[in-house]
Amino acid sequence: MTDDYDLPNGAEQSERLHEEALDVFPGGVSHNIRYTDPHPLYVTEAEGSRIRDADGNEYVDFWMNHITSVLGHAHPEVVAAVREQAGQGLHYGAVNEKALELGRRVQEFVPSAERVRFCSSGTEATMYAVRLARANTGNAHVLKTEGGWHGGNTDLSASIHAPFDEPETVGLPPGAAEHVHSFPVNDRTAVDALLSERDGNVAAIIVEPMLLAGGGIECEAGFLEYLRDATEDRETLLIFDEVVTGFRVSPGSYQARVGVTPDLTTMGKFLGGGLPVGALAGRADLFEHARPDVETDRPVLAGGGTFSMNPMTATAGLASLDIVESEPVHEYTESQAERVRTELAAVFDELGIETRTLGTSSLFLTHFQPERPLDTVGAVETATNRTALHEFHRRLLSHGYYFLPGHMGAVSYQTTEEELDGLIDASRAVAAELQSEGVL
Ligand SMILES: Cc1ncc(COP(=O)(O)O)c(C=O)c1O
Structure with missing residues (x-):
């Protein structure tokens, strides 16, 4: 597994800002889930379906304002x-x-x-x-x-x-x-x-x-x-x-x-x-x-x-x-997220990776290798490969798709069908990579 981000423009500015933040905020953050190893990525701009970080890397955003936004950024x-x-x-x-x-x-x-x-x-x-x-x-x-x-x-x-x-x-x-x-x-x-x-x-x-x-x-x-x-x-x-x-x-x-x-x-x-x-x-x-x-x-x-x-x-x-x-906000976000849930499941099936993709309406999250039915939070926490999930999300960053590692993704009204096609392709590539390394 990688220790560092592999981003087109690198992550130097985010790393520098995190170093400074360590003297300001405990652990560099004000909400612990926003800490990611080895340092969080500093966001400078958000518009429509996309966010940009301090090093100029651009991502299609699926964390969407901490799962608040259905309309997309800065409508x-x-x-x-x-x-x-x-x-x-x-x-x-x-x-x-x-x-x-x-x-x-x-x-x-x-x-x-x-x-x-x-x-x-x-x-x-x-x-x-x-x-x-x-x-x-x-x-x-x-x-x-x-x-x-x-x-x-x-x-x-x-x-x-x-x-x-x-x-x-x-x-x-x-x-x-x-x-x-x-x-x-x-x-x-x-x-x-x-x-x-x-x-x-x-x-x-x-x-x-x-x-x-x-x-x-x-x-x-x-x-x-x-x-x-x-x-x-x-x-x-x-x-x-x-x-x-x-x-x-x-x-x-x-x-x-x-x-x-x-x-x-x-x-x-x-x-x-x-x-x-x-x-x-x-x-x-x-x-x-x-x-x-x-x-x-x-x-x-x-x-x-x-x-x-x-x-x-x-x-x-x-x-x-x-x-x-x-406008048909709910119809669009729900139908597109349903497509993502179905297509992700098909990709993992194709690769022979045991998964279960959960979520309702515009939300989706894939759990890896459930050994028993995912019917309780206890099962999600103990029977799935959470390390693999974190690594899956981390590696999607280098393909230009932003998730808070381990957390739910959200389709917004401004997320395009092409961006979702791209996510499916990148998910296939990352999962195959993790499979070849024995992580999955
Ligand atoms: C179901 C639920 N209730 C309450 C909260 C707390 O809301 P806030 O973070 O705005 O304090 C959250 C936050 O994610 C939540 O998911």
Whole structure:
């Protein structure tokens, strides 16, 4: 395996910047997954389907704004709207019509969204969701999926990596990890057992309909229906974390696709049109004690960010939703990603390499050499060749295709069919190379 990048223009500038960054940021980064060995590649520009790095290497980008963008980078209509808004002020720290309009659109599209609170990240949204669930039910425990990633949220920093028995981080307050319990995705028996063990003291079940960090495993529609019934029966709240799937899979998000309406929904990523955003939406009654205009003996803080209702974010989000509504964005990205999933599977079959390509809508990720069915995040983490996956993505860089090694790829509205053909060809070449070296 190579230790270095093999890029047309080399990687000297990225290496130099990383050296400098080591004196600024711990490990040179502010988000650990953005560290790649031997150093990350510094990005200087992004437009349409492409990004350029500090050494002038150009790539077709499949990491797409940290899986936020469905439209592609710097969509001209979004940029024009943002430029206009910038002339009217970057942030007011006050209520404004742009944010009101974006909130209305969330209400209009997302079935569970009777009320909306904006914040600035998905992490904040899941933090407020758990708090609101505990405040409304008076219950302490929360159930989540094994491998479910809901941001850096202290309340949910458990059971993220196999074998799922340790919190993701030290430094949690006493009791934090003891109040979170996990179940394998789609496992009704495990959920039943957890609910029975803590009967009457479960505030919420939180699930990502498709687990992004969990490698693309999806919740079955029947499982989501089961969760809806099981929570209703027990007065536990059901939370869908749609930070990834929200607006990406359809304007109504995953819940509209499966026809299951949760009590609360968390959103982020796409909704900000490329700018920082988070949103918590749900049943109106659940927000009663969060209102500033109502006397209550049980006040709950569900919102409070300096940059919440930021007009730049709202403008970018609205412009993005306008395009999604008027153009076949979902049809194109979904059909092209489906083609990529199918053609990649055929390429690996042809080479005799055992793989399974997961992902929904515009997303795709190939796992190498699954030794058993990839039906849980535990299987993704322990039964697949993750070293090979990292190396596969790293080598695609030298062919001009950018993935964050080991992570999901996304097709955007501006990614061309020719670029996808190129990706398939490059994948064939890299896989054959890795096979000849015995990595695959
Ligand atoms: C499902 C899910 N929830 C929450 C988050 C956290 O969102 P943010 O990174 O905006 O804080 C993420 C981030 O990737 C996510 O994938």
